[in-house]
Amino acid sequence: xxxxxxxxxxxxxxxxxxxxxxxxxxxxxxxxxxxxxxxxxxxxxxxxxxxxxxxxxxxxxxxxxxxxxxxxxxxxxxxxxxxxxxxxxxxxxxxxxxxxxxxxxxxxxxxxxxxxxxxxxxxxxxxxxxxxxxxxxxxxxxxxxxxxxxxxxxxxxxxxxxxxxxxxxxxxxxxxxxxxxxxxxxxxxxxxxxxxxxxxxxxxxxxxxxxxxxxxxxxxxxxxxxxxxxxxxxxxxxxxxxxxxxxxxxxxxxxxxxxxxxxxxxxxxxxxxxxxxxxxxxxxxxxxxxxxxxxxxxxxxxxxx
Amino acid sequence: xxxxxxxxxxxxxxxxxxxxxxxxxxxxxxxxxxxxxxxxxxxxxxxxxxxxxxxxxxxxxxxxxxxxxxxxxxxxxxxxxxxxxxxxxxxxxxxxxxxxxxxxxxxxxxxxxxxxxxxxxxxxxxxxxxxxxxxxxxxxxxxxxxxxxxxxxxxxxxxxxxxxxxxxxxxxxxxxxxxxxxxxxxxxxxxxxxxxxxxxxxxxxxxxxxxxxxxxxxxxxxxxxxxxxxxxxxxxxxxxxxxxxxxxxxxxxxxxxxxxxxxxxxxxxxxxxxxxxxxxxxxxxxxxxxxxxxxxxxxxxxx
Numbered sequence: 001x002x003x004x005x006x007x008x009x010x011x012x013x014x015x016x017x018x019x020x021x022x023x024x025x026x027x028x029x030x031x032x033x034x035x036x037x038x039x040x041x042x043x044x045x046x047x048x049x050x051x052x053x054x055x056x057x058x059x060x061x062x063x064x065x066x067x068x069x070x071x072x073x074x075x076x077x078x079x080x081x082x083x084x085x086x087x088x089x090x091x092x093x094x095x096x097x098x099x100x101x102x103x104x105x106x107x108x109x110x111x112x113x114x115x116x117x118x119x120x121x122x123x124x125x126x127x128x129x130x131x132x133x134x135x136x137x138x139x140x141x142x143x144x145x146x147x148x149x150x151x152x153x154x155x156x157x158x159x160x161x162x163x164x165x166x167x168x169x170x171x172x173x174x175x176x177x178x179x180x181x182x183x184x185x186x187x188x189x190x191x192x193x194x195x196x197x198x199x200x201x202x203x204x205x206x207x208x209x210x211x212x213x214x215x216x217x218x219x220x221x222x223x224x225x226x227x228x229x230x231x232x233x234x235x236x237x238x239x240x241x242x243x244x245x246x247x248x249x250x251x252x253x254x255x256x257x258x259x260x261x262x263x264x265x266x267x268x269x270x271x272x273x274x275x276x277x278x279x280x281x282x283x284x285x286x287x288x289x290x291x292x293x294x295x296x297x298x299x300x301x302x303x304x305x
Numbered sequence: 306x307x308x309x310x311x312x313x314x315x316x317x318x319x320x321x322x323x324x325x326x327x328x329x330x331x332x333x334x335x336x337x338x339x340x341x342x343x344x345x346x347x348x349x350x351x352x353x354x355x356x357x358x359x360x361x362x363x364x365x366x367x368x369x370x371x372x373x374x375x376x377x378x379x380x381x382x383x384x385x386x387x388x389x390x391x392x393x394x395x396x397x398x399x400x401x402x403x404x405x406x407x408x409x410x411x412x413x414x415x416x417x418x419x420x421x422x423x424x425x426x427x428x429x430x431x432x433x434x435x436x437x438x439x440x441x442x443x444x445x446x447x448x449x450x451x452x453x454x455x456x457x458x459x460x461x462x463x464x465x466x467x468x469x470x471x472x473x474x475x476x477x478x479x480x481x482x483x484x485x486x487x488x489x490x491x492x493x494x495x496x497x498x499x500x501x502x503x504x505x506x507x508x509x510x511x512x513x514x515x516x517x518x519x520x521x522x523x524x525x526x527x528x529x530x531x532x533x534x535x536x537x538x539x540x541x542x543x544x545x546x547x548x549x550x551x552x553x554x555x556x557x558x559x560x561x562x563x564x565x566x567x568x569x570x571x572x573x574x575x576x577x578x579x580x581x582x583x584x585x586x587x588x589x590x591x592x593x594x595x596x597x598x599x600x601x602x603x604x605x606x607x608x
Contacts, residue, residue: 017508019510020508020509020510023509023510027403027406027407028407028412030399030400030403031400031403031404031407031412031413031416031420032416034400034416034420034480035415035416035419035420036419037477038419038420038422038423038477038481039419039422041423041434041437041438042422042434044434044437044438044445045433045434045437048437056443059448060440060442060443060444060445060447060448061437061438061440061443061444061445061448062445062448063445102326103326103327103330104327106323106324106326106327107323107324107326107327107328109323110320110321110323110324111324113320115317115320116317116320116321117313118310118313122324122328125328125331126327126331129331129335129336131587131588131591132339132584132587132588133335133584133587134334134335134336134337134338134339134341134342135338135339135341135342135577135580135581135583135584136562136565136566136569136576136580137341137342137344137565137569137573137576137577137580138337138338138339138340138341138342138344138577139334139338139341140341140569141338141341141344141355141573142333142334142337142338142341145351145354146337147333158334159334161330161334162327162330162331162334167327191319192317192319192320192323193319193322193323196323217425220427221425221426221427221428221429221430222427223427223428223429223546224541224542239427239429239430240429242429242430242433243429243546246432246433246436269443272433276430276433276434279427279430280425280426280430283425283426287418287422287425288418291418291421294421294424294425295421295485298482298485298486298489299485299486299489
């Protein structure tokens with residue numbers, strides 16, 4: 001990988017002067033401070049979710065809270081909403097990623113295929129959508145008035161299903177695969193869909209993994225279309241659950257359902273924090289394993305265009 | 306001509322079938338809604354639909370441009386994007402250069418992972434973290450300020466701080482990704498340059514200044530131009546999820562996209578007029594930028 005060679009470029013610092021030592025020090029300080037700044041907000045919400053509500057109320061958000069408690073999670077997990085929202089987010093992410101990778105890679109394969117005379121036209125059709133968008137108004141009318149998708153999960157999955165950027169990323173990858181493979185398979189009598197699904201897809205695993213991860217991150221974090229098109233609480237994904245908890249909602253009813261009526265002290269702040277944590281939890285868990293794919297995606301994407 | 310097209314499609318019918326789902330998708334979700342721009346020239350009523358509504362010409366454009374507020378939202382959009390491009394680029398380059406120079410591999414790996422982490426958050430989660438930091442009563446920053454003996458600031462009621470706050474958030478979320486891109490560009494620099502510079506007696510600072518930075522220039526120019534191409538599009542996700550409906554902050558944070566979104570509730574047609582204006586300005590911007598990149602470097606132009 002090209003970006004790795006940067007790490008291994010060895011330049012031995014010879015006769016380090018004072019200014020160079022200072023530079024060296026400031027380099028470490030800068031990187032360390034920036035890392036800290038990037039992690040502190042994570043610590044703030046994670047530790048906050050384990051803080052007793054009373055402590056949150058009196059102390060506010062704190063890096064070192066006085067009293068630790070699991071109450072927020074107990075309250076959150078005793079209700080239905082968090083499970084419903086989790087289910088919705090997972091459905092959106094899985095279905096969205098699958099469909100998106102499928103139609104994007106099929107299109108990219110055709111755009112990269114030398115047999116196709118009109119691949120320029122196809123590329124233009126894709127490219128033009130990046131230059132001149134339909135705009136929010138037309139899009140809203142399409143989804144609500146023409147397709148009648150309001151209050152369905154499809155209204156969250158379908159917008160942005162086909163990513164032009166991802167398509168071009170895949171096109172450039174497919175072009176690096178020797179065309180002889182395609183020719184040989186055709187001579188052996190393989191059909192086009194066989195060539196694509198059985199030959200190209202397996203050797204394109206790296207780019208499919210990269211695009212798939214970018215797409216699934218987008219779906220996991222999707223909230224705009226959900227905010228625009230979904231009102232029903234049983235269709236709320238996790239992101240909208242966080243937004244709802246931050247608005248002036250009856251927390252007990254929203255989290256635990258209407259028929260529950262235990263008079264307890266509702267840990268309103270703690271529940272918000274706990275919901276944020278269960279939302280980002282899966283991302284943090286897989287982060288060490290998937291980081292390299294995102295690095296690769298950014299690197300290829302930028303070098304290409 | 307037509308028969309040749311039909312022949313071509315017939316010959317490769319199986320391939321065109323593979324492209325069909327994406328084509329249908331694009332037509333339905335990207336091309337059909339473009340008719341929505343027509344609403345800008347009509348008095349849209351949901352009951353009468355797009356075609357039934359009455360034509361009113363440029364009325365909604367007059368309304369938008371007569372009111373001075375169009376200057377506010379346009380200025381905010383351009384200014385906030387400019388701040389993000391400027392500071393985002395500088396921070397990403399500095400961070401990339403430093404990460405590239407650091408020899409302590411474990412330290413570099415861990416810090417790079419930390420710096421990249423905010424990239425993975427949704428704006429909703431970021432908005433909550435910002436609230437945890439800036440909330441007037443409970444926020445960490447105000448807690449620290451009061452402990453230091455100064456009065457806390459009611460951040461959510463003080464528009465003057467928000468260009469800085471928004472830029473900080475954007476840099477915080479984007480610096481990792483930016484640094485990764487610049488690191489990749491740096492890895493393309495041949496080690497021989499540094500070798501010969503060292504023989505000539507250049508120290509590391511000088512090597513950075515005279516080799517690394519000049520050779521990063523094409524990447525910087527490309528990425529900046531690309532960002533400038535989108536300068537008429539505000540960062541809706543960030544601004545709406547953090548500022549939302551807080552009108553106190555509108556003077557410095559309301560951008561075209563948030564203005565349009567709120568307009569959607571009252572009047573589709575005037576929103577559509579602003580969207581059309583934005584799309585046209587965006588198109589002009591991208592074409593200009595592409596023309597400029599072509600002059601600078603033919604291979605890296607967009608088309």
